[in-house]
């Protein structure tokens with residue numbers, strides 16, 4: 001079982017603008033079934049985690065519909081609205097505790113920390129982040145939500161080009 005942080009980023013290391021816009025990303029060309037793309041990756045995933053801003057972006061973007069089929073943990077200190085029937089738990093519990101619940105729920109599949117970058121960092125702080133996958137878009141933003149605001153050593157496992165994107169898959173190295 002592997003815990004992944006799979007995300008797209010600007011070349012200068014931001015995953016959203018300061019206003020939480022992803023317009024710079026959604027206009028890029030990608031083959032969704034191509035190398036290191038979402039469709040193949042998502043099939044390997046049995047449980048999801050995300051922070052409140054990411055959850056709110058998904059709900060805005062999908063106009064209140066919840067598209068994920070896997071059980072999801074949303075980290076927040078607020079009582080956010082959850083769509084009827086969606087398999088979502090709002091949590092402010094300890095990362096290790098949530099990770100254990102996710103492992104239990106995922107069966108023989110992997111875990112995906114969707115974002116943001118600091119939440120992925122919290123999993124890394126707890127020694128519970130195994131891989132980082134980044135699709136680099138050909139754009140710089142200058143500022144915004146950081147990709148992974150921690151000091152980590154990573155080993156490059158694989159690279160690919162998917163149309164406009166330079167894709168990298170890395171293993172998080174631990175002491």
Ligand SMILES: NC(=O)c1ccc[n+]([C@@H]2O[C@H](COP(=O)([O-])OP(=O)(O)OC[C@H]3O[C@@H](n4cnc5c(N)ncnc54)[C@H](OP(=O)(O)O)[C@@H]3O)[C@@H](O)[C@H]2O)c1
Pocket residue numbers: 006007008009014015016020021022025050051052053054055057058075076077078091092093114115116117118119122145146
């Ligand atoms: N480029 C991509 O592929 C990609 C991927 C993922 C996300 N994104 C975007 O990146 C941006 C990320 O936003 P962000 O940096 O603000 O990160 P975020 O993780 O989405 O949201 C941060 C919020 O999550 C809650 N939170 C985080 N850790 C917590 C913990 N341990 N316990 C309880 N609550 C916790 C807090 O919200 P409360 O105030 O509710 O407590 C915190 O303010 C979003 O705009 C998202 O849409 C882009």
